[in-house]
Amino acid sequence: MSRQPVVVIVGRPNVGKSTLFNRLTRSRRALVHDQPGVTRDRIIADAERPGGGRVTVVDTGGLLLEDEDQYVPLIRSQAEEAIRGADAVVFLLDGESGPIPEDRDIANYLRALGVPVVPVVNKADRSGVELGAPEFNALGLGEPVLISAEHGRGTDELWEALDGHLGVSQVADEQPDRADEVQVAIIGRPNVGKSSLLNRLVGDERALVSEIAGTTRDAVDCLIERGGQRYLIVDTAGIRKGRLLKENVDHVSVVQARHSIERADVVVLVLDAEAGVREMDATIAGLADKAGRGVVIAVNKWDLAAERGLKQRSFTESVRDDIKFISWAPLVFVSARTGMGIAALLKKADAVGVSCRQRVTTGQVNRVLGKAAREHAPKAAKGGAPVSILYGAQVGIAPPTFAISISHPVDLHFSYKRFLENRIRAAFGFEGAPIVIKVRARRH
Numbered sequence: 001m002s003r004q005p006v007v008v009i010v011g012r013p014n015v016g017k018s019t020l021f022n023r024l025t026r027s028r029r030a031l032v033h034d035q036p037g038v039t040r041d042r043i044i045a046d047a048e049r050p051g052g053g054r055v056t057v058v059d060t061g062g063l064l065l066e067d068e069d070q071y072v073p074l075i076r077s078q079a080e081e082a083i084r085g086a087d088a089v090v091f092l093l094d095g096e097s098g099p100i101p102e103d104r105d106i107a108n109y110l111r112a113l114g115v116p117v118v119p120v121v122n123k124a125d126r127s128g129v130e131l132g133a134p135e136f137n138a139l140g141l142g143e144p145v146l147i148s149a150e151h152g153r154g155t156d157e158l159w160e161a162l163d164g165h166l167g168v169s170q171v172a173d174e175q176p177d178r179a180d181e182v183q184v185a186i187i188g189r190p191n192v193g194k195s196s197l198l199n200r201l202v203g204d205e206r207a208l209v210s211e212i213a214g215t216t217r218d219a220v221d222c223l224i225e226r227g228g229q230r231y232l233i234v235d236t237a238g239i240r241k242g243r244l245l246k247e248n249v250d251h252v253s254v255v256q257a258r259h260s261i262e263r264a265d266v267v268v269l270v271l272d273a274e275a276g277v278r279e280m281d282a283t284i285a286g287l288a289d290k291a292g293r294g295v296v297i298a299v300n301k302w303d304l305a306a307e308r309g310l311k312q313r314s315f316t317e318s319v320r321d322d323i324k325f326i327s328w329a330p331l332v333f334v335s336a337r338t339g340m341g342i343a344a345l346l347k348k349a350d351a352v353g354v355s356c357r358q359r360v361t362t363g364q365v366n367r368v369l370g371k372a373a374r375e376h377a378p379k380a381a382k383g384g385a386p387v388s389i390l391y392g393a394q395v396g397i398a399p400p401t402f403a404i405s406i407s408h409p410v411d412l413h414f415s416y417k418r419f420l421e422n423r424i425r426a427a428f429g430f431e432g433a434p435i436v437i438k439v440r441a442r443r444h
């Protein structure tokens with residue numbers, strides 16, 4: 001089996017290395033090395049090549065300029081090791097500022113190492129970047145590829161430029177899609193205790209594997225390990241920042257939630273047991289549901305609620321009444337203050353991650369649908385000819401997606417779709433996973 005090719009991203013700070021890294025890898029399965037120092041600035045993840053196959057992408061930070069960082073020598077030598085081992089080095093430049101002396105230094109350095117370099121000019125969407133960015137030719141590395149890492153423009157051209165160095169895609173060698181760690185987003189309105197919960201999760205020295213920082217200020221992820229399972233808590237910078245900006249209006253938490261949900265497999269929706277369920281909780285839950293992510297509901301501050309004699313059962317009922325559309329999401333009662341329920345919460349997040357990726361066979365699906373249809377004949381949304389279910393199959397995961405084929409082109413009544421969903425859940429579980437049902441009519 002041939003080795004997976006390696007692409008290393010190099011450039012001075014703030015040119016957009018981590019944005020490009022996230023763009024290429026979609027931040028899936030971020031892995032970190034366990035040497036001290038390296039964990040902070042070097043990020044490794046797989047990226048899918050558009051033509052199939054995978055490459056390993058390494059984001060190096062602090063290569064030449066970050067003097068204030070006490071780990072510079074170590075990072076520098078680690079980065080150099082990565083660069084020497086690369087099949088291609090993406091040398092990222094800033095189109096807005098044009099080439100500056102530090103860029104020339106890096107260009108010379110890369111030339112001296114004799115590695116294949118693809119010059120790439122980022123922020124090409126900004127004004128002042130001319131076609132072909134001729135001013136960068138002076139670096140003597142050839143004509144750069146123009147991209148906008150932020151907007152995802154130019155990535156096809158970048159892949160094309162890389163193709164020459166990476167060889168033919170080794171689709172056959174592809175590793176099975178294995179989730180190394182569960183990517184978890186902690187979301188909720190202000191003051192429900194997200195930041196306290198995060199501290200409880202990562203504050204325990206034994207649990208924290210590493211805090212993974214990009215070179216820019218955007219996302220900080222925390223990789224923790226509990227019970228042999230790894231969890232990547234995404235966007236923790238946003239949660240901590242929220243704590244500093246206490247007056248922040250609600251929409252900030254919605255924006256932050258939206259952002260973190262994008263990057264997560266499983267969302268932990270934090271509720272405040274003391275305050276009860278608010279409209280804003282439902283709004284935020286709606287974002288997770290819409291995005292098709294797994295959801296665990298963490299009812300926090302249960303220490304206070306328990307003191308008042310509140311019962312878990314009645315709180316559960318009020319959650320189910322107020323946030324009906326995620327009735328499939330399990331509830332875990334926790335206290336960030338005392339640590340109660342925290343281990344159970346992580347276990348549940350893991351289980352929900354597994355549910356989201358669960359696959360059932362077409363035979364199994366058809367047995368369940370057949371039985372359901374025999375007990376309750378399918379109903380169309382608006383009268384019309386009687387309709388029957390021909391067959392169904394699971395056509396996707398994360399979220400689990402089912403295609404159901406019916407005899408006539410009518411809309412199935414939503415309550416009937418709900419009934420089928422419930423039957424699928426009763427048969428296969430899928431706890432914490434949203435289920436998508438697509439109905440299509442047989443072509444006549």
Ligand code: GDP
Nearest residue numbers: 190191192193194195196300301304335336337
């Ligand atoms: P965030 O805005 O969602 O990040 O909320 P914070 O983590 O800043 O918490 C808001 C307030 O609730 C703080 O005063 C915390 O000390 C308090 N708090 C958070 N979790 C708990 C808990 O489990 N029990 C109790 N009693 N207080 C909590």
